[in-house]
Amino acid sequence: MARKRWANVNALYQIYPRSFMDSNDDGVGDLRGVIDRLAYIKSGEKSLGIDAIWFSPFYPSPQADMGYDVSEYCDINPMFGSLDDFRELIEKAHASGIKVMVDFVPNHTSDQHPWFLESQSSRDNDKSDFYTWRDARADGSPPNNWLSIFGGSAWQWNESRQQYYLHTFLKEQPDLNWDNPAVRQEMKRVLKFWLDLGVDGFRADAVRWISKDPHQRDDLLAAHCPDEQSVRSFDDLQHKYSRFWENLFPYLRELTDVVASYDDRIMIFEDYPDGNYGTQEQYLGFYGVNPDVSMPFNFEGLGAKFSAESFSTMVNEFQGMINPDIHTPVYCFSNHDQARIATRYGGTEQARLVALMQLTLPGLPVVYYGDEIGMTNAPIQFDEIQDKSVFSHGNDESVGRDPERTPMQWTGEKNAGFSQVKPWLPVDPISKKVNVDVEQHDPDSFFALYQRLLKLRSQYEILRMGEYEPIGDAGDDIFAYARWIGKEQHVFVALNFSKETRRVTLPHAGFILCSTHPVDYPAIGANGVVTLRPYEGVLVECSEHRLQRDN
Structure with missing residues (x-):
């Protein structure tokens, strides 16, 4: 089958590898599980009929942040399989007319990455400037007031170097120093590795943090926060200096130049609406990087009130600010970090409405695995939590992002047909009724709705590019x-x-x-x-x- 061009792709399907399909009965999803389910995605008689898939990180990692703490960029974590498995997956996906996109994590690595291990060993080694290191203040405190998204200071003391290193996320995820040209060269080398392997694109994670104020001035207090002593959480600061600095778009252009050197490849930037910047400035900045091959997600629907006024305002303003001749909208209403559609918007009927809206809007819609059967956030007990970011907040009430990451519900049988053994996260009890097997035989199911809309989107150019x-x-x-x-x-x-x-x-x-x-x-x-x-x-x-x- 001829490989479909991105311009003709009907939608992008996000696969969370741990949760899609377990092929070797260890309770964790893997690449061979995806290979076994390619017929469901595109080519089978009762397939969903979707043209592209995107994998959340599958790289070697200590899993402090479920794979977003990468310890090796050019390999596969053994829990998911091997590079040979991935090569086979690409070959079979392409043979079925499915494009393959992978996650790219440019802002930070694991603290177990060889680069960081060398960087922390001394102040004068080859990798000493691969990360952001700073001396303590005179009183021993961190260099400035920057905060981690996961709670507390964004600076962690390191005994080996007798310095602090910067981590926007967990302390196990030190930020790379993108102002170092050698770091940028390594990142481009990583892209080339996967492009040469045959991947069709990248989802670039947390890109706004790759450029920061080189003078590292204190972030400003939020309007509601009267003084430094009142700062308790990430939202108590305006993050003016710790992200979205002037080199962001030039650095992204360097990456997209690599992508553009290959035929029909793309890069989608993850960036959420930010009150410190105008919406138009933010979107058009990302679109301006390299509109032939790159574009940002539109995540505004994630925070939209479920109402005609809210959604129409969001869509109309967005469509009014972009140039439809050169800019590709990427509407996304759920993902691995956000509540599922049926949970966020109040119920399954509301979720059907959002699905019809998403798949009839212009551009490249993104469907999160399981949304096509109406999966909801699953109940997670505190002792079942796998998302370790919860504990970095010291919060004994939150269960974090696990409820939207539970195993795919294939059947109504034990473990929802995901695995023969206990899965890494509990299966939602609703899987007895809400599962692929049931819905493939129900002409009025969620699955039937998505299947119908995706087929129409494939058949009619007007729905993709009109x-x-x-x-x-x-x-x-x-x-x-x-x-x-x-x-x-x-x-x-x-x-x-x-x-x-x-x-x-x-x-x-x-x-x-x-x-x-x-x-x-x-x-x-x-x-x-x-x-x-x-x-x-x-x-x-x-x-x-x-x-x-x-x-």
Whole structure:
């Protein structure tokens, strides 16, 4: 099968390797488990039908932050398999028409990485300046007031060097010194290694921190914080100097130049909305790095209130600020760090509505494994916690990010068909009813909805690359928009965010291509009026113009 170009990819599917499929019955998901499930992703008779997959980190790591503490960038953690397994996975994925993206962690390494072990050994070795080291203040305290996202100071004392090193995340994750050209060369070498192996792209983690104020001035107090003594948490400071500094985009350009030197490869930047910067400045800055091969995630929906006003404002403002001819939107509504869609937005019906919205918006949508069957955050007891970042806060009530990382629910059998032994995280009890096996045989299931939308997205260019236009005055609690290509092709989307029935008048009459309930479509009158049930959404083809199928 010919490899599909990124411009024609219908969606990107995030796989959390520990939780997708265990092939060797050790309780942990692995690469061979993914190979065994490629038919589910794309090529099988009852497949999801998705064109690209992205792996969360699978590198060698002590697992202080579940793989985001990398101890070797150019290898596979034995718990997940081997480089030969990954080569086989790429070969079989490409043969099935699936692109493969991997996570890239540029800001920090593990404190067990050979670079850090050498760097900490003295102040005059070859790697001494690979990380950010500073002397203590006169009283022995850290060099400045910068904070770790996971709690406390971002500086950790090191006895070997008699200095502090910087860690934006856990103390086991020292920050690399990107102002050192040798570090940037190593990072580019890492990209080339994986590109030569055949990967189709990278998700670049936590990129805003790779450029920091070289003078390392104290971050400013947040507006609500009267003095330094009142600083208790990360949000008590404005992080003006500890991230997003002036070399961020030039450094990212160096990386994307490597990506651009290979055919049809991309890099997606992880960056969340930041109150210290204007939304437009932030997005257009990332898009300006190298729009031919790179783009930022749009995570604004993660914090959006579940309402037509909230989502329409977010989408309309974003679509209004970008140039659709050169910028690719990447809408993402859940991931390994955030509550699942069905949990965050209040229920399964609301999650169906968000799914229809996401998969009818322009660009490259990102689907988190399990969202396509309506998985929710699973209950985790305190003694079952695996996310060690919880304990860095000293919080004995939080269970961290584990609830959205539980094993994929394949069947209603023991351990949800994920493994024959006890999984690394408990399986959600709801898996008895919510699982792939059940939903593949239910024409009105979450799976059927995603399958239908992804098929339409593959078939019709208009859903991937058509123009976007909001439909104003659609009615209370309604978010409506049009997608079009020239004068020949038009579709309309109407989304009811209310728990009550709503009537919507579309610009033209038409017929429904998909509804949030694939077996029970509402009727559309000759005048374009459609009655939407609570939390119902529809994708409508304009009857005056027939769509052109790509395949």
